[in-house]
Amino acid sequence: MIQARADRLQTRSFSPADQSILDRHRRLDRDLRRALGRNQLRLNFQPQVDLKSRNIIGAEALMRWDHPELGPVSPAEFIPLAEETGLIVELGRWILFEACQQAAAWPSPITVAVNVSPIQFQHVDLAATVANALRSSGLPASRLELEITESSRVTDPGRVHAVMWQLRDLGVRLAIDDFGTGYSSLSYFRDLPFDLVKIDQSFVRDRTSASDRNLLAAIVDLAARMDKLTIAEGVEDEATACLLGTLGCNYGQGYYFSRPISDTDMHAILAAPARNPPGLVAQ
Secondary structure: OHHHHHOOOOOOOOOHHHHHHHHHHHHHHHHHHHHHHHOOEEEEEEEEEEOOOOEEEEEEEEEEEEEOOOEEEOHHHHHHHHHHHOOHHHHHHHHHHHHHHHHOOOOOOOEEEEEEOHHHHHHOOHHHHHHHHHHHHOOOHHHEEEEEEOOHHHHOHHHHHHHHHHHHHHOOEEEEEEEOOOOOOOHHHHHOOOOEEEEOHHHHHOOOOHHHHHHHHHHHHHHHHOOOEEEEOOOOOHHHHHHHHHHOOOEEOOOOOOOOEOHHHHHHHHHOHHHOOOOOEOO
């Protein structure tokens, strides 16, 4: 039944493979609940770069899970599971506190970006949680960026709108994540107090035709006209970085600059420009 709903089918035959998937989900759900207390979770950071100066301006915090028996478990597998079971509330709080704690040791004004699940808007006092994380870590609010998916606004737009204004009052930066792939509305630019538009990597990679490039340019131009900064995901080569810079995109993130790295390696990159990946220099 679960798979039929996911595939939007009216019927689906049960198979032994389905049972294997269900058994794995049950195990991951059980083990993920224990992982926090057993130090199996950690954060990696993917640098974000000013496309003109090639300076590092921040990094996105990405959760990783090292299962003692199964090995590394992909976030694409355990994050949706955590959202389905509600465990994402506890995991989201851990990510927020851990990211703030680690970023507080980075040189100013390097920022840290943390993804916020739609479920966190519904089930926690998000503004209070963020305020506590900033206070306990000593990280200035201006150096924390919260990435909010477009779908967050769908279930309860009034609550999301109010919480975003509370977060803005704290002084944190707000970004709309994966812009253009979900429930995009021009009213976002008018009604919501966000600072950045994070352009989904599908728009960055699919630029083989003139219409693709024109669409990418239109997103960048619209954001600029509304006094919003833009950051592009999926930058994988110099040609892409140059094109985005020519179009006026402010920042870039992707494998060309750096894969997600440990906090130790993040410190090394920020401290030693000679060790930086191609196309990237420390600020």
